[in-house]
Amino acid sequence: MKYNFKNCRVVINAGTEVLKIDGMGAPARETPAQEMAGVNIQRTYEDYSVFMANLDGVKVGDRVRVPGFKVPAAEIDGEEKLNFDEIEVAGEYATVYKIEGEQISLVFDRALFQSAIDRNDTGVWEDTQLAAYLRGAFLDALRKETSAADCGLLRKEELWGDNALPFFRNGRNRVCFDKDEDCSVWYWTETVEDASAAYFCNAYDYGYSDCYSASIADFYVRPRFIILKS
Secondary structure, three states: OOOOOOOEEEEEOOOOOOEEEEEOOOOOOOOOOEEEOOEEEOOEEOOHHHHHHOHHHOOOOOEEEOOOEEEOOEEEOOOOOEEEOOEEEOOOEEEEEEEEOOEEEEEEOEOOEEOOOOOOOOOOHHHOHHHHHHHHHHHHHHHHHHOOOEEEOOOHHHHOOOOOOHHHHOHHHHOEEOOOOOOEEOEEEEEEEEHHHOEEEEEOOOOOEEEEEOOOOOOEEOOEEEEEOO
């Protein structure tokens, strides 16, 4: 019997019966089960067009590099207006966290900017200024590069509790870093904790839940978006 090993490293442990052979070739860009920063990534797509061409084969945990896009500055009306600076999103990854029928939901791995949710004590997510921005200027810019059909934030029930999505039952997947990845950050969710006080749930830097006033501008925004298979 002949054996032909290429690009391999052989390690023999003296005094044992162990012969270990490791492949030394360059890792494939789009192969399963890559470990990245403690998160079990099923598959990483560096080319977004390849990801889109394989939507029927996409699984929860798959990760894709999102094409760069620029969101223009925006001002959202209200009794007190909320302003958003121009942001340029480049080289960011998003991970599939849920698949339901024809809908594939992805969330950005890192926080993209800081913002209040609302300056007008609005206790309903759909009516907040941040929701209007994500559904408007942000989605318009994202859609041009990704065909995104919807945009918003994660929800409390997806992240924590008995009905949390399987992807987020791993606490590391609830933790989010800033764009420099030098620290984990607090980020908003869509879930209202107290409508009368306009308090919204947020994930803090250890991945646990808390809640604060929607007017606080120091928290980060980690957008999620939906693409359709057809």
